[in-house]
Amino acid sequence: MGFVENIKNQLLFPQIKECCKACQELVLGIDYNNVVYPCSELIMDEYRIGRTSDSLEMIRANFKEKVRNLADVSVNKVEKCRDCTFKMLCGGGCRVQAILMGGLFREDKNCEVFKQLYMEILSKIVELDITE
DSSP states (O other), rough: HHHHHHHHHHEEEOOOSSSGGGGGGTOOOOOTTTTSSSSSSOSSSGGGOOOSSSSSSHHHHHHHHHHHHHHHHOOGGGGGTTTOOHHHHHTOOOHHHHHHHHHTTTTOHHHHHHHHHHHHHHHHHHHHHHHO
């Protein structure tokens, strides 16, 4: 329910997102062995950034190094996103999901699902005049 609420709020009170914000902020994923990763989508050996016992400074420095190429991808560099009505709402989606689709500059694998949700929620907002 919170996910749908976030989409509704983004439609009612848009905040421009030119990319996935997870790779620009310290959003972490931690596995069952207390290994820290840049986010829950990047729990892969090549993206290890430390352990829960490590200093925050070390984790932050490793975070920036590991996600540098992911954080710099603008929605305008993603071919399928360039002409999308919702591109500045979703920011092109998750770059990790794009990699799973075949490359850093591909669309998020959930792109069509998000578009459908945006359309359904937007039509409900208009239909029911939901403003709060």
